[in-house]
Amino acid sequence: MSEPAEISPLTLSRLPLYLRCLRQLQEKGTTHVSSSQLAQQFELSASLIRKDLAQFGEFGIRGTGYRVDELVDRLNGLLGLDRIHKMAVVGMGSLGSALARYLSVNDRPFKIVAAFDVDGGRVGSKLGHLIVHHSREIPEVIPETGARIAVLAVPASAAQKCYEDLTDSGIEAVLNFAPIRLKRNPAVRTKSVDFQIYLEELAYFLRS
Amino acid sequence: MSEPAEISPLTLSRLPLYLRCLRQLQEKGTTHVSSSQLAQQFELSASLIRKDLAQFGEFGIRGTGYRVDELVDRLNGLLGLDRIHKMAVVGMGSLGSALARYLSVNDRPFKIVAAFDVDGGRVGSKLGHLIVHHSREIPEVIPETGARIAVLAVPASAAQKCYEDLTDSGIEAVLNFAPIRLKRNPAVRTKSVDFQIYLEELAYFLRS
DNA sequence: ACCCGCTTGTGAACCATGTCACAAGCGTCT
DNA sequence: AGACGCTTGTGACATGGTTCACAAGCGGGT
Structure with a gap:
């Protein structure tokens, strides 16, 4: 066609x-x-x-x-998998860390180029050979690294703020794992993955 | 109506x-x-x-x-959220552990009652006050605990086998995180969450 | 007691998605 | 070269989901 x-x-x-x-x-x-x-x-x-x-x-x-x-x-x-896609991960709790490990392995064309958190114990630590930045540095670091995709793995209470910081910094696509309905930026492709909701859907079929 | x-x-x-x-x-x-x-x-x-x-x-x-x-x-x-739902987690790598922590918190009616892995270093360890069983014990432990929902967080290569063991043991709903298309048991509600695929979907919108 | 504003519940139109059935076309075998 | 089997590409149909528009109905104010 x-x-x-x-x-x-x-x-x-x-x-x-x-x-x-x-x-x-x-x-x-x-x-x-x-x-x-x-x-x-x-x-x-x-x-x-x-x-x-x-x-x-x-x-x-x-x-x-x-x-x-x-x-x-x-x-x-x-x-568009014939190019390298640079990603940022925001939220390095257990889920964020697991995702970082999980998504960057393999021969996939997705590379993590930046990581962020707000926790003093985690900021400054190492993810592979990357340093975890404080989330307040998103506006500077994102443009520097050229990341276009962001993975959001922060608590629900922080998600909307982080989302807006990311989209304001030039991020073009977001994969959100926070259990919240984001108020979306229409210019940014946003996909949410909500485990809690998936579980509740499954629970429906178990009401015997 | x-x-x-x-x-x-x-x-x-x-x-x-x-x-x-x-x-x-x-x-x-x-x-x-x-x-x-x-x-x-x-x-x-x-x-x-x-x-x-x-x-x-x-x-x-x-x-x-x-x-x-x-x-x-x-x-x-x-x-069906007015009852407690007992869950089993299979695969206690970084993703499985993160999910276990993530899904059992809160006031949600989902409780983890069993955990499995094949790795010698992890079998026998503690998840909260639960012991991690070897995956080969699935057929005995699942019925004992009364778990009806399973969370699958094992590598793709092990997923189909684990899935079948689980469904054979009486599990009625599975939330799968392995990046593979499971051959489904039609009697079991099966929902797959595939991060890799979500990323590839997002990548499509970035082919500028 | 009546009127009026607001919001639900719902039939009908509209749209998207998937299924079916079949003509068009490639390759192979004789 | 011609016929046949197999598989694609595609128009017509069926299905399912969403939007639209409006009548029915509740409650508050006069």
Whole structure:
């Protein structure tokens, strides 16, 4: 079809999934894969996968399927995973530290370039070869480091303030883990991950 | 209307949000609230909130709004948050430990009653006043403790095996943090939280 | 007792998403 | 070269969710 006008959010959420699966196939040496093979990997319908992929041009080969290498490259480019993404982590409590470790490993193109906290015991300490800054230094340090993504792992009471400091400092995307509904800056892509709410959703199914 | 036939998943995901906001209002001493007041707290439309709430009977008062106390009680009951929910945590790495701390605090009705890992250095250690068991003991310990919810925080390579052990042991709901697409047991409510994928989604918006 | 303002509950229109079914097209085998 | 099997790309349909608009109804003030 035409060029990526605007990917629908649900399609977008599946692309990284496809990509992950394709990389596994790539490592196994598989060169081609059909939509129905992909479909049974995840629990999705083959036609949905085809529709998702067809939005970015026709790179399937009828009768054969998709070339794994080509699809990986294309999706990587589409998602912007062919560049390095610099991230800042705010809040170095147990969750923030775990996330820092968790998100920067692997061959992923996400690198942590700054860390912040307000706790005197943690400010100045080391995260790998990074120094933990005080959160009040966000406005200076963020532009210096060039971070564009921030991971927010502070207590709910501090989250809104930190969020605003970050967005004011030029951060363009935020992944929030504080259990609070942020008042969003519309210019900044903001995604919230709220464990408490997930648990409460699960609890609903256990009211037997 | 009639009794909770089956709540749609999107409605369900908003109910905990409402509840959290309502509890805050309750603490501030607010007795009544209108759908439009709630709407501007989150970024939702008032009519959506009314539709969500109207599914469980009419407890709004026309001209006035909703009674906060009543709504809190009703939603609490609906989500099953008026009982204690026993949870098991599997994988006590940095993420698992952080989650354990994070999810069991507060006045929330979720209590951790068992913890598991495979690492010799961690098995036998203490989590609060709990002992960390070896994961191979899942089939015995889960039924003993009566846990119905499990939090999976193990490496991707171990996740499917652990998931199956858990569901075979009577676990009824799983919150998975391993970066992998689980082959699900249809009898078990399974929710996956995948940080890597969230980051990749955000990266898409940064391909300037 | 009545009126008036405000807010709910809800049917209908609108939109997004996913499913189905099938024509178009590639590759292979004879 | 031609026919066949398989798989994609895609239009038409079905489903589910949200917004809109408004009648119904509560409560306070006169």
